Amino acid sequence: MAVLSAQLGGYENIGCTEKDLTNYERDKRQKSKGRDAQMLYEHFEEMKELHLTFEYEVKVDEENSLLHCFWADHIARQSYKYFGDVIVFDTTYNTNRYGLIFAPFMGVNHHGQSITLGCGFIHDETTESFIWLFESWRKAMQGESPKAIITDQDPAMTKAISIVFSNTFHRYCIWHIMQKVPEKLGAIAHRDEFIRPFNDCVWNSQTSEDFEDSWEKLMTENGLEDNVWLNSIYAVRHKWIPAFVRHVFFADFIVRFDRALARQRHNELAADHETISRLDYVAEGERENDDIYVYNVFKVARLEENDCDRVVRYEVSKKHADCSCLKFQFKGIPCRHILCVLRRVRIPILPEYYILKRWIRYARVGSIHDNDEVAIKPDCDDSISLCHSNLSQICRLLVDEGSSSKQGYLLAKERLYDILRDV
Incomplete structure (x- = not known):
C-alpha cells in the first residue's frame, strides 16, 4: 500500500483498501489451485515446443494428482557435458505449498560458480522416489552417470544412488558433516577439542591411508560412532539456494525459478566476459x-x-x-x-628474445659441459612451455579475429574441430 500511495500521490487515490488487496490475492490463489499442476504441465509442453531438447518427466497417482516431476532445459543438458564430472544433489530445501520437495542437481562451472543441471519435485524422501528422480535425470543426460556425486547423509538417498549410479563415487558433503559435529559434541568441545584435528585430518592428509588413520583416531577420542567416509574429495557447497520455494504455487515458482536461473547464467556470461577482457x-x-x-x-x-x-x-x-x-x-x-x-x-608467436630459459618449466634442461668439454645437451627448443606459449598466442589471435563476425566464427570453429580430429 505504501508503494501505491507513493505512486498515486496519497492513500485516498488508491481506490481500494489493504483488505481488498488481500482478498484479491486470496481469490487469485483459489482460482489457480485447482489447475496448478496442469499449468505446470502446460509450461513443460510449451518449453518442449520452443526447444526440442527440453526434457521433462511427470508421475501422477491413481487420482491423477502430481507425485513427482523432473525437467532439464537444453542449457542444463549441455552444461552437464562440460561440467558433469562431479554433481551436488541436495534436498535440504523448503517444500512448496503441496508438500513436494524441491530437488535440484547442481554442478560447478569453470569459474567456480554453481550451475543448475536439472531440477525436480518429489513427493517424499523414500528410496523409490529418489530412484525415479535419478533415472529421469540420467535419461535426460543421455544415460551418462557422473563420476562423483556429493549429497547429505540420507539413508534412502544413499541406497538409491547405489542402485542407479552404481559406478559413481558417492561422498557426503563437508557442509552437512560440519553442521552435525557440534550437535554431537556440543559447541564448546567442538570449538576447543575437535575443530583443529578435524581440519588437519580432512585438509592435510596426503593419502587415503593417512585420512583413515586420522579419522579413526578422531572418532575414538571424541566418541563419535558415525564413521562418515569422506576420502580426499571435497566439493564447494553451492550458494544458489532458492528460498522462494516455500509455500508457493507451481505457477509462482516457475516464474521465480526462471528469473533466478537467468540471473545465475548471466553471472557465468559476465565471468566469461571478464576472463576474455582481463x-x-x-x-x-x-x-x-x-x-x-x-x-x-x-x-x-x-x-x-x-x-x-x-x-x-x-x-x-x-x-x-x-x-x-x-x-x-x-x-x-x-x-x-x-x-x-x-x-x-x-x-601471434612470442619472439624467443622474450623467453628467458631460467623462467620456463624445464630451466634445468640444457647443455652442460665438464672440464673436458664433454657435453650432455638435450634439445629444449621444443619444450612443452614454449609450445604452449606459441599455441596460446596463435589461438588468442584466432579468437580475436574469429569472433568479430559470424562468418569468421563459423570458419574458425570448423577449422579448429578439423585440427582437433587430426591431433
Whole structure:
C-alpha cells in the first residue's frame, strides 16, 4: 500500500483498501489451485515446443494428482557435458505449498560458480522416489552417470544412488558433516577439542591411508560412532539456494525459478566476459620513422591508482618492443604492455628474445659441459612451455579475429574441430 500511495500521490487515490488487496490475492490463489499442476504441465509442453531438447518427466497417482516431476532445459543438458564430472544433489530445501520437495542437481562451472543441471519435485524422501528422480535425470543426460556425486547423509538417498549410479563415487558433503559435529559434541568441545584435528585430518592428509588413520583416531577420542567416509574429495557447497520455494504455487515458482536461473547464467556470461577482457589494454601509436613505431598503452578501465599510461617503442625489422615500465629488463618477463603491442601488430608467436630459459618449466634442461668439454645437451627448443606459449598466442589471435563476425566464427570453429580430429 505504501508503494501505491507513493505512486498515486496519497492513500485516498488508491481506490481500494489493504483488505481488498488481500482478498484479491486470496481469490487469485483459489482460482489457480485447482489447475496448478496442469499449468505446470502446460509450461513443460510449451518449453518442449520452443526447444526440442527440453526434457521433462511427470508421475501422477491413481487420482491423477502430481507425485513427482523432473525437467532439464537444453542449457542444463549441455552444461552437464562440460561440467558433469562431479554433481551436488541436495534436498535440504523448503517444500512448496503441496508438500513436494524441491530437488535440484547442481554442478560447478569453470569459474567456480554453481550451475543448475536439472531440477525436480518429489513427493517424499523414500528410496523409490529418489530412484525415479535419478533415472529421469540420467535419461535426460543421455544415460551418462557422473563420476562423483556429493549429497547429505540420507539413508534412502544413499541406497538409491547405489542402485542407479552404481559406478559413481558417492561422498557426503563437508557442509552437512560440519553442521552435525557440534550437535554431537556440543559447541564448546567442538570449538576447543575437535575443530583443529578435524581440519588437519580432512585438509592435510596426503593419502587415503593417512585420512583413515586420522579419522579413526578422531572418532575414538571424541566418541563419535558415525564413521562418515569422506576420502580426499571435497566439493564447494553451492550458494544458489532458492528460498522462494516455500509455500508457493507451481505457477509462482516457475516464474521465480526462471528469473533466478537467468540471473545465475548471466553471472557465468559476465565471468566469461571478464576472463576474455582481463588484459584490457589498448595501444595507440604513431610512426616515428620507417622502422620505429611509438605506442601509448593504457588500461581502458583504471581500477587502481597506480594504473598509468606506458610508452612502448616497437622496432619493425627486429620485431622487438621495449616498454617504459622496464619490467622485462628488471624481471626478465615481458609486461602486458609489450604483449598488447605485439597483438596489435599481429605477431601471434612470442619472439624467443622474450623467453628467458631460467623462467620456463624445464630451466634445468640444457647443455652442460665438464672440464673436458664433454657435453650432455638435450634439445629444449621444443619444450612443452614454449609450445604452449606459441599455441596460446596463435589461438588468442584466432579468437580475436574469429569472433568479430559470424562468418569468421563459423570458419574458425570448423577449422579448429578439423585440427582437433587430426591431433
